[in-house]
Amino acid sequence: MSDDSGSGYVTGGEYSRDSNYITDRITADGSGGWPVEAGRYRLVVARACPWANRAVIVRRLLGLEGAISMGMCGPTHDERSWTFDLDPGGRDPVLGYERLQEAFLARFPGYDRGITVPTIVDVPSKQVVTNDFGQMTLDLSTEWTAFHREGAPDLYPxxxxxxxxxxxxxxxxxxxxxxxxxxxxxxxxxxxxxxxxxxxxxxxxxxxxxxxxxxxxxxxxxxxxxxxxxxxxxxxxxxxxxxxxxxxxxxxxxxxxxxxxxxxxxxxxxxxxxxxxxxxxxxxxxxxxxxxxxxxxxxxxxxxxxxxxxxxxxxxxxxxxxxxxxxxxxxxxxxxxxxxxxxx
Missing domain, CATH: 1.20.1050.10 (Glutathione S-transferase Yfyf (Class Pi); Chain A, domain 2)
Known part of the structure; x- marks a missing residue:
């Protein structure tokens, strides 16, 4: 079953969300292999999706627009993936992709889990970094402080x-x-x-x-x-x-x-x-x-x-x-x- 953050399943009549995300983190010290670096990453979202909407809001409140670019998928998707149908030619202008799925397959060729937004993509390699929406926004608050705007709120005191x-x-x-x-x-x-x-x-x-x-x-x-x-x-x-x-x-x-x-x-x-x-x-x-x-x-x-x-x-x-x-x-x-x- 498809929903706006990827996939879920029904067992015994009860819906459960598939929460098997890519849990890599972008950190100030780069200890996990992904260092905080202005201009390196692209946040891919869809305005329709509440989980992606979180990341859009947090990025804006913290003033990270100049440090992290944002790609926008259209409001609908098929069973395979969110698509960049709002962009000219139906391709993200930075990544060159028609489907967000391409960023997942670039890193994990056999990737068979949900293709979800929000996702952060490494622009140089065009590979997915993380789609762990829960940790992602907390890291924008705590790991990206060097690029917060003056007067930015502390969203995770x-x-x-x-x-x-x-x-x-x-x-x-x-x-x-x-x-x-x-x-x-x-x-x-x-x-x-x-x-x-x-x-x-x-x-x-x-x-x-x-x-x-x-x-x-x-x-x-x-x-x-x-x-x-x-x-x-x-x-x-x-x-x-x-x-x-x-x-x-x-x-x-x-x-x-x-x-x-x-x-x-x-x-x-x-x-x-x-x-x-x-x-x-x-x-x-x-x-x-x-x-x-x-x-x-x-x-x-x-x-x-x-x-x-x-x-x-x-x-x-x-x-x-x-x-x-x-x-x-x-x-x-x-x-x-x-x-x-x-x-x-």
């Missing part, structure tokens, strides 16, 4: 890491992956259990965020990035397509205000392409949506309405500063953002 790791693990299992367990459930019982777990976690988050502006307190961290990329897709995709329909996000007052607060923070909402998100899920998941018809709604103009979260105090970047304008060529088309009407 050392003093908070133990608690953060617990929060992020629960967010991953119960929310980020929880929506998929609902959507791909192969039996009523598996769906019912997945649904209960998801909304138990969302209720926990609603409570946690009632008295504090962000998941870890007064400033944004990686934990917020990870939760945001699921919540921003909730009403557009998961509520209907994945049957996560106890409530819409817009009907959960605290989480709706929290997600709008983040959406309106530079680096978050300006990475979101609603038509690409919808096209991906409703076209690629043909087993769930055999007609591949893409819904016209929901209206996204409400993402820009006041959220009122400033009253809780705190500041998204603490003593730092927001990122500057989007890099040239990385802007989301105007009609693909809040209130946009374009489908694709």
């Amino acid at each position: 050392e003093k908070l890491r133990d608690e953060m790791d617990e929060v992020m693990q629960r967010v991953y299992t119960e929310v980020n992956n929880g929506v998929y367990r609902c959507g791909f459930a192969g039996s009523q019982d598996a769906y019912d259990q997945a649904y209960a777990r998801l909304f138990t976690a969302l209720d926990w988050l609603e409570d946690r965020l009632t008295g504090q502006r962000y998941l870890m307190g007064d400033t944004i961290t990686e934990a917020d990035v990870r939760l945001f990329t699921t919540l921003v897709r909730f009403d557009a995709v998961y509520h209907g397509h994945f049957k996560t329909n106890r409530h819409k996000l817009t009907e959960m007052p605290v989480l709706w205000a929290y997600t709008r607060d983040l959406f309106q923070t530079p680096g978050f909402g300006d990475t979101i392409d609603f038509p690409q998100i919808k096209e991906h899920y409703y076209v690629v998941h043909a087993d769930i949506n055999p007609t591949q018809v893409i819904p016209a709604g929901p209206d996204t103009a409400n993402w820009l309405t006041p959220h009122g979260r400033e009253e809780l105090g705190g500041s998204p970047f603490g003593d730092g500063t927001p990122p500057g304008p989007l890099a040239e060529g990385e802007e989301v088309p105007a009609d693909h953002g809040p209130g946009g009407i374009g489908h694709r």
